Amino acid sequence: MNSKQVQGKRKLEDYLKMVNRPCRVMIRNIPAPLQQFYFSGKLQNIVDGASPGSKVKSMKPGSKKKETVPKKTKPKKYVPMKEPLLMKKHVSMQEESGDSECCKGEIKVGDVFVGESKTKYKVVEVLNMADFSEIWRVEDISTNKRFILKFVNIKLHKTLTETEIHILKKAQNSRKREENYIVSLIDTCEAWKDRCPHSLLILEELGDSLLKIIQGARPRLDYVKQIVQEILLGLDFLHTRCKYIHCDIKPENILLRQEYKGDRNQKMIKIIDVGISRKSRPSYRGEIQTREYRAPEVLTGELGRKYNLTEKVDIWSVGCVLFELITGEFLFKPKEDTDFDHRAEIEKVIGSFCGQSGSKTESLSVSQRILRTSRLTCAEVFELHSFLKFVLVLDPAVRPSAKECLEHKFFM
Template sequence: MIRFPAVCIPSCQDLLRRRAMEERAQEEMLAAQHTGGHHPAREGEVFNTQYQALRKLGCGTFATVWLCQDMSCDLFPRRKKHVAVKVLKSRESFAEAAQDEVALLRCVSSMKKKDRAGENIVCLLDDFRMIRENGFHACLVFEALGPSLRCLMGNYAARGLPLPFVKKSLQQVLAGLHFLHKRCRIIHADIKPENVLLYGREKSLQRLLPDAFDCGQRTDLRLKGPGGELGNQLEESDLMSIEVKIADLGSACWTYKPFSKEIQTQPYRAVEVLLGLDYGTPADIWSTGCLAFEMATGERLFDPQPGKYFSRDDDHVARIIELLGRIPPQIALSWKKSTKFFSRPGALLRISRLSPRSLHSVLADRHQWTKDEATPFTAFLLPALQYAPHRRATAAQCLQHAWLGAP
């Protein structure tokens, strides 16, 4: 039996850092609890006379998410189920954003019923508004899933997840994107590990996954069974039984009606978005390529940082050029504000020294992949990272790639 890498046992310094992060998150949460801010929910509170809060799963800039019990099932104990309730801030702009998200999710639900597809997209079960001391809050109710890929990745340190699981998860993410892009005409616009959630079809995994901790404050995944902790390792059978679903369509938009020029979380942001150009479904494929690399290696493909004389965006564009080569002038200079990054075709304005390296060499030299491992993975990634969006592989084309089907 193959045994995969052990989870990392946190040091005292890690525990202190984690405690400081938790305290800072709590302070930010308290600061946001005012008119227009988060609702200061408590365990045991009932939302909309139906959903009883059990514990907070996460807190973000725009919303908090609570694990709740659906009390409408109390008359039928065998049907009792958990749901995840997303409570947005009470500011009116968030209510409007929630309406957009609900419209997108209802389209997904409608197309699921019509095509019997889209099982890799999270399900919206209900939505409502409630009034509390900070104002009106839009609330969305989802099926309760497990923690995110980010949690799972935290268990494997810098080594990356086992490749069989990486391939299986990518197949499911790409199938979900194909459904969104072709059937629903939706751009997700924020594919990243935090927005890919784990779940288990088998009853044993359904019992294990709800015990995972909040990834907003903890980045480890502790799966517990009837006998307590499963130990420091996940067996191959347990890992390969885990499925994934794409979640959080809060940044999503229609392919024919983009809501914003600024989309995607920075490390996963497509080059056309960085340059301020028009974007479409290929932007999700770029993010998926970044996700694939991170899952397989444990490191972000691009992790831009600001410097004294350049911005984070400058560094991001530079890192892309270092890895993928010169951006064609017809792309780099097609934006009327191209001087933000370039002084002339191929020349960055604020960063003069680059260190070119190929994707294959990064895998071989930095991550010690063999040629037989690095070559097919590179062949899978590069079509997803094409500069020209119309030349970038589609989700369907990625799904057909030989690397995904290889053992």
């Protein structure tokens, strides 16, 4: 190709771009000076959309290109799609007797789920229908023993459920004492909802949450000590053995054991909702924890700045839960649901630890609030105040770990 042909090729390409005809251009629409390059066959593959390197036969002026007639193909015979094998694991009681079709979506009373262990669980009643999960009571058909069925119904259900199964199986396989403070995984099932497979967790049935204690009469300090100690033991296992941060420690996620009868030698509580746990990250952006139990480093404001996500956020929440168990009140209750008001409330309360006030208005110190709302003696208030001051440290690098908290004289 000589220089004139190269120049003509470029003009042709520029023209095709100008008329916006990427695939096939009618010959009559190509300017006469450029037609010689089209008829030469060297640029026809560009115009007709042929693949690079393919051989194209040249066309003479006035000749017509043969049109290819598409071959007639027989229409494919319709074959109905088979039901996924996963559907066989969710069978309703009526279907077993042949009275109705398989339930492919919503869980309802009377449904039967077959676990990985081949155990059949019948749905007895609904316990909680939250925004992110459904909690049902189920019954082992063969033994009549009752368990809890948990179904996560948000878009991230797969990630949350896999995380929870991973942590619970690790706790189940461990024979150490700490694993007894995480809810036990009994079995897993599968079902379909919104045309997607969902994993269902079969968990042990526990008693009431710590909210029942908070809403009742003020408990003794030794009773509260045992609860907080067991929470810290569970968190130490979660942080050190599983390498996860719970990210939502609050009274609703701490349940009393059903077998607990008030004996100090018995274990009292178990931690639930470990599916929302996260790995520690040096640079994290996202909202975690319930407002009243949220650590100060998470309060990044509307800008959503990044922060270091560490296990120390759980320790801050434990301090808030401890105060609430003793007094029945939130330690931090901002007037508005904003990070700015929350930070101001924290500064005011933390300032009271040092005998300073972070606000112009007069407010009760932490010790005064404990004396006013609890049954503790002055010596017990001083002991509790010392531990809260040890736990509620603004700087997460200085804030103690779960193991360090367990070594504090508060539990001696």
